[in-house]
Each structure stands twice: as C-alpha cells, then as structure tokens.
C-alpha cells in the first residue's frame with residue numbers, strides 16, 4: 285500500500301499535469317476563437333462582394349420585359365407621373381427575382397416598391413408589417429384604387445381569418461396583396477400550412493417585409509416575432525424577399541440579412557438627407573417652468589397654426605407637459621403606451637384634423653405617423669440614440685416643405701435617459717453618440733447625421749439648414765481642458781477616499797467650490813459659466829475621461845460619476861485636450877419660422893459667414909486636431 289506522502293506526491297504530479305492541460309485548452313480555445321472570427325470575417329467578405337456585385341447592376345433600366353407594364357400601372361393605377369429615387373431599382377430587382385433590402389427615409393415611398401410589382405405578375409404578395417393601423421390605411425388606399433387586398437391580424441374576427449385562409453388555397457388567387465402581422469405568421473400553424481399550399485401551387489409571388497429592421501436587436505424597434513421570419517427563405521425557395529426599412533446602419537442591415545437568411549442580397553439605399561428639415565439644439569433651462577415658457581412661445585408664435593410633435597422620455601413628463609401647456613391656453617394632446625388603444629386613436633385623429641396643434645408624446649407615438657404637414661418636432665428630452673433621433677425628427681416635413689427639428693438639451697437629461705437604458709449592451713454608446721451631436725458646435729449637423737448612416741452628403745447638402753451652418757459667427761471658441769481634468773480627477777479621488785459618491789451636479793458643485801467643504805479642491809473655481817461646465821462634464825463622459833456608475837435605490841436608479849479609463853493619461857507630459865464651445869445663431873421663439881427652404885440667417889446676422897468644417901470623425905466630433913486653426917480662439921488655458 286502507498287504511503288500518504290507518496291499519494292500526495294502523486295496528486296501534485298496530477299495537478300501539474302492538469303495545469304498543463306488547462307493551459308493547452310486555453311491555448312486551443314483561443315485558437316478556436318481566432319479561427320471562428322476569421323471565418324466570420326471571410327463570410328462577411330463574400331457577402332459584401334456578392335452585395336456589391338449585385339449593386340453594380342443598373343436596376344433602374346427601362347428595357348425589362350415588364351417595363352411597359354410598370355409604367356402603365358404607375359400612371360393608370362397609382363396616378364403618379366414618375367418614380368422617386370430608387371423606387372424603380374427596387375421594383376426591377378424584385379421583379380427579377382432578387383432578394384433585396386430597400387432602405388429609404390420615412391415618407392420616401394417604400395410601399396410602392398411592393399404594391400406596384402404585385403400587380404405586374406400573377407400570384408399573391410404577402411406583406412408582413414408590424415402596425416395594424418398602417419396596414420388598415422394601406423388597405424383603404426389600395427381598395428380605393430380597385431386593387432384587391434386583404435388584411436389578417438391576431439385580432440381579426442374568426443370568419444375573416446377563415447375567409448383569408450381559404451383565399452390562400454384558392455387556385456384563382458382573387459387578391460393581389462395580403463397584409464399580415466408577424467405575430468399571425470409566427471403563431472398560426474394553419475396560416476403557414478395554407479401559405480405552403482399557395483406556394484406549392486406556384487401562386488406565392490413575393491414576400492415583402494415592412495419595417496424589416498424590427499428583426500434585429502440592434503435596431504430601434506426590435507420585435508421578437510420578426511425572428512420567426514428567418515424560416516421564410518428556406519421554406520419558400522425562389523420567392524423573392526423584399527425587406528423595407530428607414531433604418532440604415534450597416535450593423536443592423538447585416539444583422540437583418542443574417543436573420544432572414546439572405547446574406548449577400550442586393551441592398552438598395554437612397555440618401556438619408558432630408559434637405560427640408562432644419563436642425564437646431566436649444567439650451568434647455570434648469571426649471572420646468574422656463575422650459576414650458578419656451579414650448580409655449582414656440583407653439584404660440586414660431587409655429588402658430590402649424591402641426592407638430594413634442595417628444596419626451598417618460599409617461600409622467602408627457603402628461604405633466606401636456607397639462608401645463610393646456611393651462612397656458614394651448615391645444616395639445618398627450619400620447620403614451622399606458623393609454624387605452626381607443627384613447628390613443630382619438631388623440632391621433634384630433635391631431636390629424638388639426639384640433640390639436642401638437643401631441644406631447646413618448647416614443648410610443650412612432651411608426652405609422654403619415655401626416656405630411658408636420659412642421660415641427662421638438663425634443664423636450666434627448667433621444668436615446670442618433671438612430672432614434674433621426675426616425676423621430678424625420679416625422680417632420682414629409683410633404684417636402686420646410687420643417688424644424690428642435691432639441692432642448694441640457695446635461696441633466698443625459699442621466700434621465702442613461703438610467704433608463706444603461707442595462708442593455710450598446711445603449712450607452714448610442715446615447716453618447718446623441719450627446720456628441722448635442723454638444724457639437726463646429727460641424728454641420730447634417731454631416732454628423734450622414735456619418736451615422738455611413739454616407740457623405742457634402743457641405744452643399746445642408747444649405748444652411750442647421751444651426752451650425754446658419755451661424756454667421758466665424759470665430760470658434762475653444763477651451764483647454766488639461767488642468768480642469770486634473771482638478772476633476774482630484775475631486776473624484778478625494779470623494780472616493782471619503783467613501784462618497786458624486787452625482788454630476790455634486791461634482792460640479794465641488795468644482796465651483798460651492799458644495800460640501802470637504803469635497804472641494806484647493807484651486808480656483810473655473811472662469812466660465814456653470815452651463816459651460818456642464819458641457820465639459822458631458823464632453824468628458826463621451827470621451828471616456830469620466831464614466832457613469834449606476835446604483836439602484838428602492839425607487840430609482842442613480843447615476844454617479846467616476847473617473848474613466850482615459851483619465852489615467854491626464855498626468856502625461858504631452859496630454860492635451862480641447863473642447864470647442866457651442867454657440868449658434870439667434871433663434872426667434874416669438875417670430876414665425878421661415879417658410880422657404882432658404883437660409884435661417886437673420887437680417888441682423890450680416891457678419892462674414894463661416895463655412896463649417898467637414899466632419900471627419902463622428903467618434904469625437906468636437907476634439908480639435910493638434911494644430912490650432914487660425915479662426916479658433918482659445919480661452920481659459922490655465
């Protein structure tokens with residue numbers, strides 16, 4: 285029998301060997317991860333090549349076998365004279381049997397891309413759409429044009445569902461378009477079984493998926509039932525899928541292709557520039573009272589008699605704001621997700637009929653707003669991402685006439701939003717992208733939006749339709765932040781040593797030597813306003829010098845401020861950090877907004893005009909390159 289010592293020695297040897305095995309496993313796992321990443325990248329490259337080669341085809345041709353029919357239907361059935369950009373490409377590609385994703389901004393005319401082809405060839409087009417009201421609108425307008433179309437949702441009466449299910453089996457296919465919610469597809473086996481019969485009979489012509497970004501968790505309206513649509517391409521081979529969306533980020537589009545199993549498909553993308561929208565950031569006052577006064581003036585004078593939407597980020601805010609504005613004699617409705625469907629419908633239609641001048645809404649008031657003459661969108665609270673902002677502000681000016689998108693911004697709202705969104709991956713980056721847009725005082729706002737959509741609209745595309753380009757002041761002020769960073773770092777270290785957490789407001793107080801004495805620093809208070817200091821804090825958050833640290837209480841989530849990873853570099857000898865101060869041309873609250881598409885420049889702004897810089901890098905739009913520009917005035921370099 286072995287002695288205890290011998291057994292212990294043996295155990296040690298085994299442990300040694302196990303350690304070796306562990307390190308081998310770790311090595312192989314790393315290798316496995318590397319290879320998987322490489323494989324994914326190569327697959328992506330193949331898809332990109334396929335997509336690009338499809339995109340190089342001129343799909344807008346007029347010599348296809350169906351071209352004459354397409355023109356006739358456009359003229360006689362839809363009563364339209366010509367196509368809008370990219371519509372014909374989308375129509376020709378889907379008629380050629382290609383899977384395609386069509387990306388066009390809101391109001392650009394996506395529905396025609398599947399409604400018109402549905403009438404060119406025999407068979408049925410299935411339209412999958414998430415919004416019942418939108419589908420009802422479309423059925424109404426199709427019926428008015430004598431186009432046979434039907435709708436089936438999870439709430440449709442039983443007899444209607446049976447009638448539609450029978451239509452799918454009908455060999456004559458008496459309808460051309462069948463609208464269905466993704467829930468109905470995902471949950472009804474009978475529907476899918478009958479659709480298979482329709483396909484087997486060669487009568488399933490095309491599958492159009494509206495708001496196709498809802499497939500992707502990265503999109504702004506993710507719907508779990510859209511995941512189910514992934515089976516369509518394998519269930520119905522050779523049936524072209526046409527996805528349509530106003531969401532254009534490459535990340536979402538790639539994800540959508542993967543989910544729908546149509547990687548490498550043709551992507552048809554029209555420009556996202558909305559030249560008729562004027563973009564403006566307004567300083568949000570600290571008190572709600574003053575904020576309501578701004579909204580009151582805007583509605584009573586600048587947008588007198590015009591329709592618009594005021595977006596805010598909580599149900600309570602939407603109710604409070606609507607009530608306060610009503611007290612000041614304004615006709616506004618309120619809209620949020622906790623309202624009954626019927627009340628929501630009533631508010632929507634009162635706004636449509638111009639009984640309400642504006643709707644104060646949460647983002648629940650979203651998809652399917654088809655009012656063409658929305659002249660203003662005011663964000664009382666910032667959106668949670670640039671993507672959301674683009675979609676929300678894009679509801680203005682669908683008629684092509686001038687409309688304004690005004691965002692009230694103040695640092696405190698960062699935390700209102702961040703405490704609601706921080707728990708999901710990617711949300712903070714998205715929010716900080718929005719903050720960078722708000723802090724920007726140097727680059728054309730359109731350029732920042734274009735960057736977000738990986739487009740380049742060029743300076744000329746703005747035509748002074750943003751507050752930066754219409755600013756006649758040619759001098760940009762800049763502040764050096766090196767010493768301020770050191771002070772803030774000192775305050776945060778001191779607070780930590782005292783086991784105290786600082787909110788942004790408390791950090792500001794300590795910085796301005798007004799908070800509790802034991803948290804203050806030993807230097808002077810900053811020689812600029814507290815408002816500008818708020819911008820500095822926000823800027824340092826977006827640049828990783830500060831980070832938010834979330835803590836739960838019984839009733840809410842609090843965002844505290846900590847030092848971020850980049851704060852480590854503040855003691856480096858060559859550390860340099862500058863911030864451009866935002867400052868814009870006047871914005872009259874109490875004079876009607878300009879009506880034409882020309883500039884926003886006022887008669888008293890006759891100073892030499894500044895050409896805004898072309899934005900090169902959205903990741904830090906307001907960090908100044910090392911060499912100073914002659915037109916940059918550096919202040920506060922202590």
Ligand SMILES: Nc1ncnc2c1ncn2[C@@H]1O[C@H](COP(=O)(O)OP(=O)(O)OP(=O)(O)O)[C@@H](O)[C@H]1O
Pocket residue numbers: 364365366367368371388389390391392393394395396530652653654
């Ligand atoms: N070629 C065209 N010429 C003129 N008007 C058009 C054309 N195509 C579409 N329209 C009109 O543009 C308006 C918007 O179209 P549609 O509702 O299809 O936009 P959309 O891109 O689906 O917008 P959303 O993303 O908001 O749903 C409709 O009133 C439609 O009749």
